[in-house]
Structures are given as structure tokens and as C-alpha cells.
Amino acid sequence: MLERIHLEIIYAIEQCGSLTAAAEKLCLTQSALSHTIKKLEQLTGTIIWTREGRSLRLTQTGLYLRDLAKRIVPQMELAEEQMQQYAQGKRGILRIGVECHPCYQWLQKVVNPYLKSWSDVDIDIKQKFNFGGIGALLNYEIDLLVTPDPLWKSRLSFLPVFDYEQVLVVGSSHPLASFNTVSPKQLSQETLITYPVEKERLDIFSLFLTPAGIIPKEHKTLETTEIIFQMVENQRGISAMPLWLVQEYSYKYAVTPVRLGKNGIFKSIYLGTRKDDLTIPYLNAFIEIAKTTNTDSLFPKRSR
Known part of the structure; x- marks a missing residue:
């Protein structure tokens, strides 16, 4: 029926x-x-x-x-897709979901060596900034999720691949650029520029401003990293970014990182997948390359 x-x-x-x-x-x-x-x-x-x-x-x-x-249609489409790939002698398509803007910057540095090592595997990157990554994993719409915010489920596995510090980024001539650290109150009269993500998922709000009961004077959103740095450089606002990304763009734009609070905000980027898929060779290979790619210069380790 x-x-x-x-x-x-x-x-x-x-x-x-x-x-x-x-x-x-x-x-x-x-x-x-x-x-x-x-x-x-x-x-x-x-x-x-x-x-x-x-x-x-x-x-x-x-x-x-x-x-x-x-639930069912994506799984049936995946099954048919994989059957076609096996029939054509292909290994498969690794479908990667990206749940944060800066994650995409890092992902590009891992994809190239992976494609060179696995010539029979294609990569499909789904970059959705309001992305329901956990649901996509559970519903077989993606195979791998790049996220700073894992949600621990019995069917899923999350592996941290690198640590980073989330910092305030201001123009080099901004008054806050002279500070080593800033408090939430110091941002109450600032224009904060972020990616278009719910406030609850933005670390600058959830881990810094909201617990202190502080809101910025104005909150703007932009999708493009380059434009955000240009706005910050030209005193149109401030932003919050991973330290490694600020250091990478500081050679191009006159911006300065400032620690958020005395202790700073430290997080990790995770690769999430379904536990049942951990036996898939080409998926495991991507995880291993992500772990072993030389990222020391891009992602400074936090001091212990």
C-alpha cells in the first residue's frame, strides 16, 4: 500500500x-x-x-x-548510490558536513592530501551554517561532521582533532587592542559582528556575554570571513574568532587578537561519525590524515 x-x-x-x-x-x-x-x-x-x-x-x-x-529516503538513496559506486569500481563518496564557518577554512587544508592518497574516493562538502549536523549524521545524509559542538549520542562517535582559543578580534587601532584581556562589560558599547548563527551557538554569547548579563550595543551578522575582517580593520565593529584564524588573516588585515576573560575561552574541533561506519577504510583514512596533518603553525597549542 x-x-x-x-x-x-x-x-x-x-x-x-x-x-x-x-x-x-x-x-x-x-x-x-x-x-x-x-x-x-x-x-x-x-x-x-x-x-x-x-x-x-x-x-x-x-x-x-x-x-x-x-529517515528512509536518504538511506535508500545512499544505498543505491553505494551500489552504483561498487558496480563502477569506485570506493565511494565521503560526504562531509561543516557546522561552523572557520571549520571550512581548516577543512580545505586536509582535503588536498586526502584526495591525493585516495584517488578512488570523491568528497562532497555540505557547508550549511545553520546546519543540523547531528540530525544529518543520524539520518545518513552525511558521513562525517566537522563541529566545535559535539552532541554525545550512543550511535555517534566524536574525535577531537585540534584545540584552539576563541579570542576577540579588533582593529589594530581600536582602544581594546591595547588590552591583554577584556571583560564582558567592556563590550557593552561595541558593535559585534558574527556569522549568521543562533546566539545560543555563538561562544562569544553563550560562554562570555550571556553569563555576565551583557549584550553588545549592536549585533550584526555577515557570512563572509574576509568581509568580517575588513569591517573589523576599518573600525566598523569587533568580532570573535579562533586565534589561529586571526593569526592567519593578521598578515593581510590590521587586526589584533585579545583574550576573552582572564582564563580565555578554549575549545576543540571534532570529527563526528556514526560508530557503525568506523570500519569504513576511506572514512578512517580521512580521520587519520586530519589528526596527523601538520597544523602546529596554524593552530597554536594552549599553554598548560
């Missing part, structure tokens, strides 16, 4: 946002798509969606099928 095409239709609508776009993705006419779902409704005696103008609203049954489709 319930067939794969039904789940694919609901999944496509969820991914594409409209009936028309879903029909195009599935190479169906809109009427054929609607007819397929209508037939399922008739067979099951329940309604899957209702129309509200041009929009579709999923019923309780539709919501259940949507959640089911989000």
Missing part, C-alpha cells in the same frame, strides 16, 4: 518547498504527483495534506509520513 514513491513525493515537497518544484525534481507532472497522493489517501482512508491557497498544510498523517520520509 505505502510505496517508496509516496515517501519520495513528501520528501521532495519538504526539500523543495512547493508542489511544483517537487514535481520538477521527481520528473513528474504536478497532476501525476497529486494523483499519486490522492490514490494513497483513498486506499488508506486518511488525508495527507490540505490546501490553503497555494500552500499545502500537512495533516497529522502527513507529518508522520514526512518524518518517516526524512
Whole structure:
């Protein structure tokens, strides 16, 4: 009764946002798509969606099928993809999710030696800054997650690959550039520039400002690292970045790192994967290269 095409239709609508776009993705006419779902409704005696103008609203049954489709369709697509790769003599595609902006800067330095060592493996990098990385791992949408914020689940494994310090970055002529450390209160009259991520996931807020009950005078968001550094250099605001990234860009822009609080904010970048996949050779190889890549000059070790 319930067939794969039904789940694919609901999944496509969820991914594409409209009936028309879903029909195009599935190479169906809109009427054929609607007819397929209508037939399922008739067979099951329940309604899957209702129309509200041009929009579709999923019923309780539709919501259940949507959640089911989000779990099953990616796994079926992955299974078919891997079968095709084996049939073509390929090892596979390593799908990597990147859950933070600076992580992408580091990832580029690991990918090149990996591709040279594993010529039969391709890499697909999914860079989503509001990325639900844990869900993507659990739902088989990615194979590896690069994140500074692991969420410990029984099915997942997270391995720290390097430590870093999160620092305040200011223009070299900014008054705060003369300080070795800053307190949250000193940022209350500043314009803070961050990546477009929820405040709860920004260390500058969750680990520094919010516990002290401080909010900056203004909070702006930008997606591009280069633009953020340009804004900071030209006294348009301040930001918070990993120390290694500030040091890398300080040769190009007149910026200065300042420690956040007396003790600083120290974190680690993790590689997360499903425990069941730890036996996959090409995935393990990426983890090993990430661990052994010479990053000392890029990622200074914290003092003990």
C-alpha cells in the first residue's frame, strides 16, 4: 500500500518547498504527483495534506509520513548510490558536513592530501551554517561532521582533532587592542559582528556575554570571513574568532587578537561519525590524515 514513491513525493515537497518544484525534481507532472497522493489517501482512508491557497498544510498523517520520509529516503538513496559506486569500481563518496564557518577554512587544508592518497574516493562538502549536523549524521545524509559542538549520542562517535582559543578580534587601532584581556562589560558599547548563527551557538554569547548579563550595543551578522575582517580593520565593529584564524588573516588585515576573560575561552574541533561506519577504510583514512596533518603553525597549542 505505502510505496517508496509516496515517501519520495513528501520528501521532495519538504526539500523543495512547493508542489511544483517537487514535481520538477521527481520528473513528474504536478497532476501525476497529486494523483499519486490522492490514490494513497483513498486506499488508506486518511488525508495527507490540505490546501490553503497555494500552500499545502500537512495533516497529522502527513507529518508522520514526512518524518518517516526524512529517515528512509536518504538511506535508500545512499544505498543505491553505494551500489552504483561498487558496480563502477569506485570506493565511494565521503560526504562531509561543516557546522561552523572557520571549520571550512581548516577543512580545505586536509582535503588536498586526502584526495591525493585516495584517488578512488570523491568528497562532497555540505557547508550549511545553520546546519543540523547531528540530525544529518543520524539520518545518513552525511558521513562525517566537522563541529566545535559535539552532541554525545550512543550511535555517534566524536574525535577531537585540534584545540584552539576563541579570542576577540579588533582593529589594530581600536582602544581594546591595547588590552591583554577584556571583560564582558567592556563590550557593552561595541558593535559585534558574527556569522549568521543562533546566539545560543555563538561562544562569544553563550560562554562570555550571556553569563555576565551583557549584550553588545549592536549585533550584526555577515557570512563572509574576509568581509568580517575588513569591517573589523576599518573600525566598523569587533568580532570573535579562533586565534589561529586571526593569526592567519593578521598578515593581510590590521587586526589584533585579545583574550576573552582572564582564563580565555578554549575549545576543540571534532570529527563526528556514526560508530557503525568506523570500519569504513576511506572514512578512517580521512580521520587519520586530519589528526596527523601538520597544523602546529596554524593552530597554536594552549599553554598548560
